[in-house]
Amino acid sequence: MQKQLRVGIIGCGRISVMHLDPAVSLEYSNLVACCDIVYERAEKVAKEYNVNAYVDYKEMIEKENLDVVHVCLPHHIHTEVCEYAFKKGVNVLSEKPMSIDYDSAVNAVKVAKECGVIYGVIFQCRYNNSAQFVKKTLKSGKLGKIISARSVLTWIRNDDYYLESDWKGTWDKEGGGVIINQTIHTIDLVNWMIDSPFKKVYTKMSNRLHPAIKVEDTAEGLVLYENGVRYSFFATNNYGIDEPIEIKLHCEKGDVTFNYNDAYIVYKNGEKEEAHQQTNATYKWAMDYWGIQHITQIEQFYKACLGIEPLDLSGEEALKTHKLICEIYKQGKLNFHNEV
Ligand SMILES: NC(=O)c1ccc[n+]([C@@H]2O[C@H](COP(=O)([O-])OP(=O)(O)OC[C@H]3O[C@@H](n4cnc5c(N)ncnc54)[C@H](O)[C@@H]3O)[C@@H](O)[C@H]2O)c1
Known part of the structure; x- marks a missing residue:
């Protein structure tokens, strides 16, 4: 049987629904945990999706034996969180933009490569x-x-x-x-x-x-x-x-x-x-201007993590x-x- 990726979501704000719904509905993934520094946000998502809630993404990564994390965070911490996950051997799908400067994004690509993990960046359009x-x-x-x-x-x-x-x-x-x-x-x-x-x-x-x-x-x-x-x-x-x-x-x-x-x-x-x-397709809480293609890109990313096909948007x-x-x-x- 196809292995299911153990998935965690970091950041339970506005865009998170576009990641949560695919993570629970796609055949390649099993959503197991979510994290937000505002506990009430993580708790709300955890109750709705029946997963574990965390306020500390490092603890979530340590405890949940994750294959994939989705980074749905404020821009300035994207690469810091991605690199932490890479070094723990976890594949990452980060929301755009990669970071707020060029050098940190270049470094994140380098670290992902060194760690032998998959680094995808959302450009769903x-x-x-x-x-x-x-x-x-x-x-x-x-x-x-x-x-x-x-x-x-x-x-x-x-x-x-x-x-x-x-x-x-x-x-x-x-x-x-x-x-x-x-x-x-x-x-x-x-x-x-x-x-x-x-x-x-x-x-x-x-x-x-x-x-x-x-x-x-x-x-x-x-x-x-x-x-x-x-x-x-x-x-x-x-x-x-x-x-x-x-x-x-x-x-x-x-x-x-x-x-x-x-x-x-x-x-x-x-x-x-x-x-x-x-x-x-419709997503609860979704905005029209986000489009509906997060799920397509997320599915492609999961297939790459499982070695089914090469990653499109690295x-x-x-x-x-x-x-x-x-x-x-x-x-x-x-x-x-x-x-x-
Ligand atoms: N692809 C798209 O079309 C699209 C659309 C909207 C937003 N986004 C992107 O998604 C990302 C998030 O945007 P948003 O609108 O959901 O923001 P948001 O502020 O609604 O959500 C971010 C969440 O991260 C949490 N957070 C902050 N620091 C944290 C930490 N250290 N650990 C855990 N949680 C932490 C916040 O409490 C908040 O709930 C951004 O990169 C944004 O550009 C993409």
């Missing part, structure tokens, strides 16, 4: 039908090369969203605002499609409407890639609703428009193709986007405007 379809079409050569790309994210996060948390909206714990938390997924999708190292980044960042925070609520920029592609992005948390994101790729043989649900390709010869999300793969995110902040902080 890559598993949307729309993104998979666009990537496959680009790989086939049917669109030719990408010439330029753009992405737009116009969402809303009021001061209340930040005030509910002791780490969001801070440089030292979140590492930034709309770039590292919200539009990181659109930047990851574009970076994955372009599939080249970047050579230069121009960014402007500002905080326009959020007295409660110090980080950017708005950012725009241009990324020049070694393969010649130019990528322009705009992101703000000052819109009135969470509008669907928009990504456009202008290619040699046609144009692509896609978001988390739908993708449309119009070729220069007049041919048209499209792809759409096909699922009725720490090394995620580093490509993380490097770009860190460079965007390096440039953006040089001319940061606090307008509140």
Whole structure:
């Protein structure tokens, strides 16, 4: 019979449901424990999922003989917790971003390798039908090369969203605002499609409407890639609703428009193709803008842990986007405007 991975979740906050539900429902895993420094949060999850609750992740790892932990924590402690688990021989699936700086993420990849464990990083939007379809079409050569790309994210996060948390909206714990938390997924999708190292980044960042925070609520920029592609992005948390994101790729043989649900390709010869999300899956407490593909990525990660197939989205793969995110902040902080 297939071995079931013993799984623990570290961090029982907002995103944890997207990890808890797959961990209990997938055939490869057995959720056995959860941990949160706020005991009531761990206890609530423990009761609901019938698992053991901890406030100390080190104790959970020591006592539960885990094969896998999911890291669903504030950004600044991601790599510290991942490395502790790696050194105990535990595979880790970390929420994005890898960390709030580049060097610690590089080090985490190194430590995972030295310890011989699997390190996955969540970028669930890559598993949307729309993104998979666009990537496959680009790989086939049917669109030719990408010439330029753009992405737009116009969402809303009021001061209340930040005030509910002791780490969001801070440089030292979140590492930034709309770039590292919200539009990181659109930047990851574009970076994955372009599939080249970047050579230069121009960014402007500002905080326009959020007295409660110090980080950017708005950012725009241009990324020049070694393969010649130019990528322009705009992101703000000052819109009135969470509008669907928009990504456009202008290619040699046609144009692509896609978001988390739908993708449309119009070729220069007049041919048209499209792809759409096909699922009725719902998650209690889930937000629409998270999408529903955590379960797909988590299943792929578990299969890699069991040696059934190679890991898709490793720490090394995620580093490509993380490097770009860190460079965007390096440039953006040089001319940061606090307008509140
Ligand atoms: N992939 C996505 O689309 C997506 C969406 C939302 C959040 N996230 C990511 O998930 C992570 C968590 O975000 P969130 O919104 O759930 O945050 P949150 O603040 O709601 O939850 C974090 C939890 O971690 C707990 N915690 C803090 N330090 C701890 C420690 N040392 N040990 C144990 N528990 C500790 C907190 O008490 C809190 O309950 C972040 O990395 C965030 O970027 C990803």
